[in-house]
Amino acid sequence: MQRKTTRRPTHNKILTTQDNNVxxxxxxENENNKKQRLTANEFLKEWAGGRxxxxxxxxxxxxxxxxxxxxxxxxxxDLNGVNLRRANLDSANLSDANLEGADLSETHLANANLRRANLxxxxxLYTNFHRAILNHVNLQNMDLSYLDFREANFYRANLSHTxxxxxxxxxxxxxxxxxxxANFEGANLYGAVxxxxxxxxxxxxxxxLKNTNFKGAxxxxxxxxxxxxxxx
Numbered sequence: 512m513q514r515k516t517t518r519r520p521t522h523n524k525i526l527t528t529q530d531n532n533v534x535x536x537x538x539x540e541n542e543n544n545k546k547q548r549l550t551a552n553e554f555l556k557e558w559a560g561g562r563x564x565x566x567x568x569x570x571x572x573x574x575x576x577x578x579x580x581x582x583x584x585x586x587x588x589d590l591n592g593v594n595l596r597r598a599n600l601d602s603a604n605l606s607d608a609n610l611e612g613a614d615l616s617e618t619h620l621a622n623a624n625l626r627r628a629n630l631x632x633x634x635x636l637y638t639n640f641h642r643a644i645l646n647h648v649n650l651q652n653m654d655l656s657y658l659d660f661r662e663a664n665f666y667r668a669n670l671s672h673t674x675x676x677x678x679x680x681x682x683x684x685x686x687x688x689x690x691x692x693a694n695f696e697g698a699n700l701y702g703a704v705x706x707x708x709x710x711x712x713x714x715x716x717x718x719x720l721k722n723t724n725f726k727g728a729x730x731x732x733x734x735x736x737x738x739x740x741x742x743x
Contacts, residue, residue: 546589551575558583606644671709 547565549557551573554565564584572592584604592612599619606626616636624644631649639659646666650673658678667687676696683700685708692712700715700723710730 549573 546567546569548569549565551570554568554570554573555575555578558565558580563582565588566584567587567589568585569589570593571589573590574594575598576594576596578595578598580598580600580603582602583600585608586604587607588605588609590605590608590610590613593610594614595618596614597617600623601619602622603620604624605620605628606624607628608625609629610633611629612632613630614634615638616634617638619639620643621639621641622643623640625648626644626646628645628648630653633653635653635655635658637657640663641659642662642664643660644664645668646664647668648665649669651669652672654674655670656674656676656678660678660680660683662682662684663680664684665686665688666684668685669689670685670693671689671691673690673693675698676694677698679699680695680703681699682702682704684704686704686706688705688708690705690713691709692714694714695718696714696716698718700718700720702722702724704724705728706724707727708729710725710728713730
């Protein structure tokens with residue numbers, strides 16, 4: 512009487528099965544990371560329907576003027592050329608989003624996360640950045656005058672040669688930020704923190720620097736002469 516033997520899968524077959532599973536997982540991940548193209552109407556309809564996450568969505572050149580988008584998740588989204596004038600994105604997550612050329616005039620971005628966002632060529636007019644996170648953002652050579660940046664965080668941001676005049680930076684954090692040749696003329700810097708920031712050639716004309724923290728900052732010895740001594 513012959514004994515029945517149970518055939519076991521060979522080592523190569525096991526590896527093949529595992530490879531297939533890994534391949535399927537990678538395909539699913541790549542599919543999830545693909546940008547979903549939505550028109551303004553489609554996007555607003557899904558948002559009104561309860562959808563909160565729009566990670567990596569493509570909304571380039573969409574007209575979203577006046578839209579109420581509080582707490583929305585737009586991480587990695589393509590918002591190139593989007594019109595967000597007077598929109599409310601308070602507490603929105605816009606980290607790694609592309610906002611190049613976007614119109615952010617009178618836009619509410621209080622408590623918004625803009626970490627590593629691309630803001631090149633964006634328009635800012637009376638934009639509210641109160642408590643916004645702007646870590647690692649490149650704002651070089653931009654006009655950010657007359658804006659609300661109270662308690663905003665600019666950790667390692669690039670603001671060199673940027674016009675920051677007459678803006679409100681009360682309690683703002685500029686740790687390790689590049690502010691070389693930036694213009695703070697007439698700005699409110701009460702309680703601002705510039706620890707380890709680069710302040711070479713920075714203009715502090717007509718600024719009260721009392722209660723401002725410059726510990727470890729890189730700056731020229733004569734920089735302090737660039738502020739209004741009558742106020743200081």
